[in-house]
Amino acid sequence: MRRILLAAVAAIAGGTASAQEVVTYPFDGSFEDATFSVESAIIGEGLVVDYVSRVGDMLNRTGEDVGSDVTIFDAADVFLFCSAVVSRKVMEADPSNIAHCPYGIFVTDKEGAVEIGYRAMPDDPIQEVQSLLDGIAKEAAGQ
Template identity: 60%
Template sequence: MRSFLIGGMLAVMATVSAAGPAIADGASTVYKYDGSFDDAAFSVESAIIDKGLNIDYTSHVGEMLNRTGQDVGSDITLFDNAEIYIFCSAVLSRKMMEADPMNIAHCPYGIFVAERAGEVMVGYRNYPKGPMQEVQSLLEEIVIEALAE
């Protein structure tokens, strides 16, 4: 069993390194995805559901930005595709808000999939130090699982 777990961890690590290292700019953590936007989106959706969580909403932010660009005086295409999967964990949300009710500002949680100039990326917003790091760990687990699929 132990060798199976170690082998599985090595396979995930190899997949993540093949997908590209995480880029953490302080505000977010982003991984390059080695595959299509549609594959990345499906993998993220599946990884969220595999954690027993429901996706409450999918924000089609890429479509919105492309549709409204001219309305705001811009002809710049920011993303070829971009979606944000919004979800919550009742267990973690309660725990975070019992630690500090103002952690409500961080709920719900989101993971994005975006494509820009042919490069697909998957990422999430970084949370402050303290109790919210448990949520950030969940987001990291979901993204790592999605990258491994």
């Protein structure tokens, strides 16, 4: 679970630990509306949200404990899920693609600017996962 949380934090923060790109789309509405939209888009693909990581709550709760008074996000959640069909396909092509599972789509709110995004995937065959993530993120963002 700790590794998942660290990966989620890296995805939200733009992750200097990874050379991977983060793809974001602005959301015209509240954080709550965006999280509802993301969950609905995931479910609309016939998928199940396995876990919602409340990264923003954790960062806000622990800031003082780690000697920081910086508010990174007003709110931030990461929705973790998987697709049996897509996961099987990309892992049959290369079993090391397990490193990308579960997939995550995040919602952030920083000073009223709400965004929906995900961590970009490396080259083929995992690009099928990126297509899935991009479709869900765009649908949730109304694009």
